[in-house]
Amino acid sequence: MPTTVSSSTAHGLERKSLQAQENHDVRAYFFRKHRDELARAGVAHLFLLDSARRRLATPDSGRGPAWRLALAAAREAPLSRRPYQMLLRVAPGSRIVSRPFRRVLSLASRVVKP
Incomplete structure (x- = not known):
C-alpha cells in the first residue's frame, strides 16, 4: 500500500504557510522584497x-502587530478607508469605542476618498 504525504509535509519539508x-x-x-512592485x-x-x-x-x-500593519x-x-476601519477594529480600547462614534468616523473617511 503506498504511503501518503500529510498536508503539513511535502517531500519531508514542513510547509511554512501552515x-x-x-x-x-x-x-x-x-x-x-516586493514593496515597490506592490x-x-x-x-x-x-x-x-x-x-x-x-x-x-x-x-x-x-x-499590537495587527495595529502596526494597519497603520502601515x-x-x-x-x-x-479600509486601513482606518482596521485601525478602529484593533486599536487599544477599541471595545469601548461606541458604535455611533465608529459610524461617524466611517462616514468621515468616505468624504475624504475621491
Missing part, C-alpha cells in the same frame, strides 16, 4: 491589511 509565526515572517520578507500595482495596503487580519486570527499574536497600510494608501 505555521503561524513562520507565515508572518515569510509575509514580512515578501513585503520587504505599491506600483496599488495593492501594498491590501497585502498589509491581509497580514493584519492573519495576525488577528493568530491567538498568541495580540493586537494607512501610510501606503492614505485615501483608502
Whole structure:
C-alpha cells in the first residue's frame, strides 16, 4: 500500500504557510522584497491589511502587530478607508469605542476618498 504525504509535509519539508509565526515572517520578507512592485500595482495596503487580519486570527499574536500593519497600510494608501476601519477594529480600547462614534468616523473617511 503506498504511503501518503500529510498536508503539513511535502517531500519531508514542513510547509511554512501552515505555521503561524513562520507565515508572518515569510509575509514580512515578501513585503520587504516586493514593496515597490506592490505599491506600483496599488495593492501594498491590501497585502498589509491581509497580514493584519492573519495576525488577528493568530491567538498568541495580540493586537499590537495587527495595529502596526494597519497603520502601515494607512501610510501606503492614505485615501483608502479600509486601513482606518482596521485601525478602529484593533486599536487599544477599541471595545469601548461606541458604535455611533465608529459610524461617524466611517462616514468621515468616505468624504475624504475621491
